[in-house]
Amino acid sequence: MTNTVKRKITLKEEVKSILVVRSAPLPRTFEALKKLRQEYSKAEISILVQPEVKDEIEKTGLADKVIVGIKRGRIGLFRNLPLVFQLRKRVFDLVAIIYNTEDISWYGNLRLFVSGIRV
Secondary structure (H helix, E strand, O other), X not given: XXXXXXXXXXXXXXXXXXXXXXXXXXXXXXXXXXXXXXXXXXXXXXXXXXXXXXXXXHHHOOOOEEEEOOOOOOOOOOOXXXXXXXXXXXXXXXXXXXXXXXXXXXXXXXXHHHHHHXX
16 A cells, blocks of 8 residues: 555646656647647656557657556556556656547546546
8 A cells, every 4th residue: 555645736836746657649749749848848757569560659759757657458447457557656746648539538547547646
């Protein structure tokens, strides 16, 4: 069991750690990372990716940490429980899910996954 401290973030300047969950093509991912880097310049940005894109993400330098955790298929809370427990050990102030489409109604699995991490 981890001791997770929940705190309310009220200002952008208070955001120290961001978790980005990639679920979109790389160009959209890079665009989102650039925007996050501009908006939260002092925050540490970690991104959760599939193994096949790890090197490309690292080359950009847009993320401070690249977490490889999505092996294949859709990410979900129960399918990825070991990853959920690993990520719970860290405190993230903000999460950004980069969607592949504007219709996010079927992305409930990602929202449930993030709620399991307690972001």
